[in-house]
Amino acid sequence: xxxxxxxxxDWQEMINLWQTTxxxxxxxxxxxxxxxxFLNRNKVMSFVCExxxxxxxxxxxxxxxxxxxIYHLAVAKNFRLQGIGKxxxxxxxxS
Numbered sequence: 001x002x003x004x005x006x007x008x009x010d011w012q013e014m015i016n017l018w019q020t021t022x023x024x025x026x027x028x029x030x031x032x033x034x035x036x037x038f039l040n041r042n043k044v045m046s047f048v049c050e051x052x053x054x055x056x057x058x059x060x061x062x063x064x065x066x067x068x069x070i071y072h073l074a075v076a077k078n079f080r081l082q083g084i085g086k087x088x089x090x091x092x093x094x095s
Contacts, residue, residue, distance in 0.1 A: 001084070003091065006046040006058065008036045013055045014048070014072075021074040038062065047091070049075075049084050059088040068092075 006014075011032045018024045029038070039046060042062040049057035056079040060071040070092065075085045 002050045003047055005044060006039060006048050008039060010048055010055060011035050014058050017055060017074055017076055018072060024072060024074050047088060057084045057088060059092060061092050
Protein backbone atom coordinates (compact mmCIF):
# COMPACT_ATOMS: atom_id res chain seq x y z
CA UNK A 1 0.00 0.00 0.00
CA UNK A 2 1.39 3.38 -1.04
CA UNK A 3 -0.16 6.67 0.04
CA UNK A 4 1.04 9.58 -2.05
CA UNK A 5 0.08 13.10 -3.01
CA UNK A 6 -2.69 13.36 -5.57
CA UNK A 7 -1.65 14.50 -9.06
CA UNK A 8 -3.67 15.89 -11.96
CA UNK A 9 -2.57 12.84 -13.97
CA ASP A 10 -4.61 10.66 -11.57
CA TRP A 11 -7.87 12.29 -12.66
CA GLN A 12 -9.30 9.55 -14.93
CA GLU A 13 -8.57 6.75 -12.50
CA MET A 14 -10.08 8.79 -9.66
CA ILE A 15 -13.21 9.62 -11.69
CA ASN A 16 -13.65 5.89 -12.37
CA LEU A 17 -13.43 5.19 -8.62
CA TRP A 18 -15.80 8.02 -7.68
CA GLN A 19 -18.39 7.00 -10.29
CA THR A 20 -18.55 3.52 -8.76
CA THR A 21 -18.60 4.69 -5.13
CA UNK A 22 -22.06 5.02 -3.62
CA UNK A 23 -22.54 8.38 -1.94
CA UNK A 24 -20.00 10.28 -4.03
CA UNK A 25 -21.72 12.97 -6.07
CA UNK A 26 -19.81 14.46 -8.96
CA UNK A 27 -20.33 18.05 -9.97
CA UNK A 28 -19.37 20.46 -12.69
CA UNK A 29 -16.05 21.20 -10.96
CA UNK A 30 -14.93 17.55 -11.11
CA UNK A 31 -13.25 18.04 -14.48
CA UNK A 32 -9.53 17.66 -15.03
CA UNK A 33 -9.28 21.47 -15.12
CA UNK A 34 -11.26 21.73 -11.89
CA UNK A 35 -8.97 19.21 -10.21
CA UNK A 36 -5.91 21.15 -11.32
CA UNK A 37 -7.32 24.39 -9.87
CA PHE A 38 -8.26 22.64 -6.62
CA LEU A 39 -4.82 21.07 -6.18
CA ASN A 40 -3.09 24.39 -6.92
CA ARG A 41 -5.22 26.16 -4.27
CA ASN A 42 -4.79 23.39 -1.70
CA LYS A 43 -1.22 22.18 -2.12
CA VAL A 44 -0.11 18.98 -0.38
CA MET A 45 -3.57 18.34 1.05
CA SER A 46 -5.05 15.60 -1.17
CA PHE A 47 -3.85 12.02 -1.44
CA VAL A 48 -4.45 8.70 -3.13
CA CYS A 49 -3.79 5.18 -1.94
CA GLU A 50 -2.35 2.76 -4.48
CA UNK A 51 -2.23 -1.00 -4.26
CA UNK A 52 -0.46 -2.88 -7.05
CA UNK A 53 -0.24 0.35 -9.05
CA UNK A 54 -3.99 1.05 -8.98
CA UNK A 55 -5.71 3.85 -7.10
CA UNK A 56 -8.02 2.23 -4.56
CA UNK A 57 -8.77 5.25 -2.35
CA UNK A 58 -8.78 9.05 -2.41
CA UNK A 59 -9.06 11.92 0.01
CA UNK A 60 -9.35 15.49 -1.22
CA UNK A 61 -8.87 18.17 1.41
CA UNK A 62 -9.14 21.93 1.20
CA UNK A 63 -9.54 24.99 3.39
CA UNK A 64 -11.02 28.46 3.32
CA UNK A 65 -8.31 30.03 5.45
CA UNK A 66 -10.02 29.16 8.75
CA UNK A 67 -11.63 25.76 8.39
CA UNK A 68 -10.56 22.54 6.74
CA UNK A 69 -12.83 20.33 4.66
CA ILE A 70 -12.75 16.75 3.39
CA TYR A 71 -14.11 16.12 -0.11
CA HIS A 72 -14.31 12.87 -2.06
CA LEU A 73 -13.15 10.41 0.56
CA ALA A 74 -13.62 7.13 -1.28
CA VAL A 75 -12.36 3.57 -0.94
CA ALA A 76 -12.98 0.96 -3.64
CA LYS A 77 -15.57 -1.57 -2.48
CA ASN A 78 -13.22 -4.58 -2.52
CA PHE A 79 -10.65 -2.71 -0.36
CA ARG A 80 -12.98 -1.56 2.40
CA LEU A 81 -12.72 -2.67 6.05
CA GLN A 82 -8.92 -2.72 5.82
CA GLY A 83 -8.30 0.63 7.52
CA ILE A 84 -7.40 2.51 4.32
CA GLY A 85 -10.01 5.25 4.73
CA LYS A 86 -9.20 5.59 8.42
CA UNK A 87 -5.49 5.93 7.61
CA UNK A 88 -6.19 8.67 5.07
CA UNK A 89 -8.38 10.65 7.47
CA UNK A 90 -5.99 10.27 10.41
CA UNK A 91 -3.05 11.34 8.25
CA UNK A 92 -4.87 14.50 7.15
CA UNK A 93 -6.06 15.35 10.68
CA UNK A 94 -2.49 15.20 12.00
CA SER A 95 -1.10 17.60 9.41
